[in-house]
Amino acid sequence: MTAKETDTIRTFVAVELSDSIKAHIAADIAQLRQEQIDNMRLVRPEGVHLTLKFLGDIDANRVPTVAEAMTQAAARHAPFSLALGQPGVFPNANRARVLWIGVEGDLQLLRLLQSDIEEALIATGFPPEKQRFNPHLTIGRMHHRASREDRRRATEALAALTLPEDRTIAVNAISLMKSTLLPGGAIYDRIVHTELSHGRA
DSSP, X not given: OOHHHHHEEEEEEEEOOOHHHHHHHHHHHHHHHHTOOTTEEEOOGGGOOEEEEEEXXXXXXXXXXXXXXXXXXXXXXXXXXXXXXXXXXXXXXXXXXXXXXXXXXXXXXHHHHHHHHHHHHHTTTOOOOSSOOOOEEEEEEEOTTOOHHHHHHXXXXXXXXXXXXXXXEEEOEEEEEEEEEETTEEXXXXXXXXXXXXXXX
């Protein structure tokens, strides 16, 4: 293993989901898998998360700096709630590439949290995001070889998914996650966990 492989980790900042929300998403993914749609790759349900900032490959020795930036941002926010929303695709049904489940609720508070994390990390030398923050939970992707029919079927299968009675996503902490890319899909491990602490004694 080279020094570069040893010292570099692929990371992102995210809101982790409760076991109950993951269980519902796992059922959704199982339902999609039963459709047997060609060129559709579904994610591991246990790894589904709400990404706030993708950092990419960073030197491991930058983790304490990232953790401090996350702590500063989290200290300015009190816990709040979101909810699972309707499913959808990026960029559109005819050219579907990413399959996702949306989020609803206090989106303004979520955008403020994401913005503060972004600013805190920019101050440490990370580049700003090029695209506008668009909160979603990625559950699958279509291979570039997917036909229009594959994409249509995937979009229709997504639309048939149902929402659970309890859709609450509690946002009370943010996590720095490590992503390990494997042939069977990415594996995610938590490195840092920081609670939203504004207003707490």
